[in-house]
Amino acid sequence: MDKMGIAFALLGAVLGALMAGVGSARGVGLAGEAAAGVVTEDPGKFGKVLVLQLLPGTQGIYGLLVAFITLSQIGVLGGNADISLTKGLLYFLACMPIAVVGYWSALRQARAAVASIGLVAKRPDQFGKAMIFPAMVETYAILALLVSILAVFGIGGINV
Amino acid sequence: MSDTQYAYAVARIRSKELSLLNAQAMEQLLSAKDEEECLSLLHSRGWGDAKSYDSPEKMLEAEREKTLALLKELLDDLSDFSVFFCANDYHNLKAAMKAVYSGTDPQGIFQSGSTVETQTVLQAVRERDYSLLPEPMRVPAQEAFDALLHTGDGQLCDFILDRAALLAVKSAGEASENELIREYAELTVAAADIKVAARACATGKPFPVILRALAPCDSVNIEELAQAAAQGEEKLYQYLRSTPYAQAEDALRESVSAFERWCDNRIMRAIRPQKYNPLTIGPLAAYFLARENEIRVVRIVLSGKRNQLPEQSVRERLREMYV
Numbered sequence: 001m002d003k004m005g006i007a008f009a010l011l012g013a014v015l016g017a018l019m020a021g022v023g024s025a026r027g028v029g030l031a032g033e034a035a036a037g038v039v040t041e042d043p044g045k046f047g048k049v050l051v052l053q054l055l056p057g058t059q060g061i062y063g064l065l066v067a068f069i070t071l072s073q074i075g076v077l078g079g080n081a082d083i084s085l086t087k088g089l090l091y092f093l094a095c096m097p098i099a100v101v102g103y104w105s106a107l108r109q110a111r112a113a114v115a116s117i118g119l120v121a122k123r124p125d126q127f128g129k130a131m132i133f134p135a136m137v138e139t140y141a142i143l144a145l146l147v148s149i150l151a152v153f154g155i156g157g158i159n160v
Numbered sequence: 161m162s163d164t165q166y167a168y169a170v171a172r173i174r175s176k177e178l179s180l181l182n183a184q185a186m187e188q189l190l191s192a193k194d195e196e197e198c199l200s201l202l203h204s205r206g207w208g209d210a211k212s213y214d215s216p217e218k219m220l221e222a223e224r225e226k227t228l229a230l231l232k233e234l235l236d237d238l239s240d241f242s243v244f245f246c247a248n249d250y251h252n253l254k255a256a257m258k259a260v261y262s263g264t265d266p267q268g269i270f271q272s273g274s275t276v277e278t279q280t281v282l283q284a285v286r287e288r289d290y291s292l293l294p295e296p297m298r299v300p301a302q303e304a305f306d307a308l309l310h311t312g313d314g315q316l317c318d319f320i321l322d323r324a325a326l327l328a329v330k331s332a333g334e335a336s337e338n339e340l341i342r343e344y345a346e347l348t349v350a351a352a353d354i355k356v357a358a359r360a361c362a363t364g365k366p367f368p369v370i371l372r373a374l375a376p377c378d379s380v381n382i383e384e385l386a387q388a389a390a391q392g393e394e395k396l397y398q399y400l401r402s403t404p405y406a407q408a409e410d411a412l413r414e415s416v417s418a419f420e421r422w423c424d425n426r427i428m429r430a431i432r433p434q435k436y437n438p439l440t441i442g443p444l445a446a447y448f449l450a451r452e453n454e455i456r457v458v459r460i461v462l463s464g465k466r467n468q469l470p471e472q473s474v475r476e477r478l479r480e481m482y483v
Contacts, residue, residue, distance in 0.1 A: 033171070034167040037171025037172040037175070114170075114171070114438045117438075118438050122174055122177065
C-alpha cells in the first residue's frame with residue numbers, strides 16, 4: 001500500500017499539467033477563432049488581437065510549473081521516490097487548485113478575451129481597457145498557482 | 161451547435177458593423193441635394209458595385225447580395241436563418257403564379273434570398289407539380305393557384321399565400337434555439353396580423369373573413385383580434401391595449417405605414433443588445449436584420465430625393481438604425 005503514495009503524487013502532478021493545459025488549449029483556440037475573424041476584415045489589428053488571444057494560455061504554463069515542482073519534490077526527476085501514502089495524497093491535493101481553477105479560469109478568460117477582441121475590432125483605441133477585462137480572470141489562476149506551489153513546497157517538510 | 165462555434169463569425173461581424181450606416185451617415189444622406197448626390201455618397205462608403213453605379217435598385221440589390229454572400233461564407237448551414245428567408249419563397253411563389261396565369265415574362269420579378277430556387281418554383285407552377293416544392297408549401301400552393309385559375313382573383317391568391325408565409329415564419333421561429341430569432345418570428349407574425357386586422361376593419365370585412373386571414377401567434381389571440389376588428393376601430397384599439405403592442409396604438413391610429421415603422425423600430429431595439437454579445441448566432445441574425453433595415457431606409461431616402469419630397473416628410477418615414 002505504501003507504493004501508492006508515489007502513484008497519487010504523480011497523478012496530482014499529471015492532472016495539474018493536464019487540466020490546466022486542456023483549459024488553455026481550448027481557451028487560446030476559441031480566442032484564436034475570434035482573432036482570425038477580426039484579422040480577416042482588418043489585418044492591421046493582428047498585433048492587438050494576438051495579445052488577447054494569448055491571455056488564456058498562461059494557465060497551461062502554471063500547470064506545467066506546478067507539475068514540474070511536484071515531480072522534483074517527489075523524486076520522479078531524480079532522488080528518492082519512496083513516499084508514504086499520506087504524503088502522496090497530500091501532493092495530489094496540493095495540485096488540485098491549479099488543475100481545477102486553471103481549467104475553468106482558462107475557459108472563462110477565453111470568453112472575456114473573445115468579447116475584448118470584439119471590442120478591439122470596433123474600438124482599437126480602447127485596446128488597453130480591452131486587455132484589463134480578461135486579465136482580471138488571471139487573478140484567480142495566479143491565486144490557485146500560489147496555493148499549489150506553497151502546498152507542494154510545504155508538504156516536503158511535513159513528517160507523515 | 162455550440163455557441164462558441166460562432167466566435168470567428170461574430171468577430172467578423174463586429175468588424176463589418178463598423179461600415180453600417182449610423183445616424184450621422186443618415187443625416188448626410190438626407191442633406192444631399194438630390195438622388196445623384198445620395199448615390200455618390202453611398203458609393204463612397206462602398207455601396208453597390210461597378211454595374212450599379214447609376215441604378216439605385218441595382219445598388220440596393222447588390223448590397224443585399226453582399227450580405228447573403230457573407231452569411232453563406234460564415235455559416236455552413238443557413239437553416240437557422242430560414243425565418244428571414246421563407247417569406248421570400250412565398251413571395252416568389254405568388255410572382256410565379258401571376259406570371260404563369262397572365263403569360264408574362266417572369267424575368268426580374270423574383271426576390272433574392274429565398275430557400276427554394278426560383279426556377280424550381282416556376283417549374284412547379286407551370287407543370288402544377290407541387291411535389292417539387294418543400295412540403296409545407298405544397299398545399300397552400302395548390303390551393304392558391306386553383307383559386308387564381310377558378311376565380312381570377314389575385315387578392316385571394318395573395319391572401320392564401322400570405323397566411324402560409326406567416327405560418328412558415330412562425331414555424332421557423334419555433335424551431336430556432338435562439339431567443340432573438342424566436343422574438344423576431346413572433347413580432348413578424350403578430351405585426352402582420354394586426355395590419356391585416358386594421359385593413360379589414362377599415363374596409364368593413366366580417367369576422368369569419370378576418371379570422372381566416374390571420375395566422376396564430378403567442379402574443380395575440382387571433383379570435384379576439386378578429387372579433388375586435390369586426391366591431392370597429394375603437395374596439396380594435398381597445399383590444400390592442402391588452403396586448404404587448406399597446407404602445408403601437410398611436411402609430412396605428414396615424415396609418416398602417418406608421419405602424420410598420422413602429423414594428424421595424426421595435427425589432428431594431430430588440431436586436432441592439434446583440435452588439436455586446438461576443439458569441440452565439442444572435443449577432444449574425446442582428447447584423448442581417450440591421451442590413452435589411454439599412455437597405456429599407458436608404459430606399460426611402462432615395463425615393464424621397466427622386467420625388468423631391470420635403471426633407472421632413474422623408475425624415476418621418478425613417479427607421480431607427482442599429483448602430
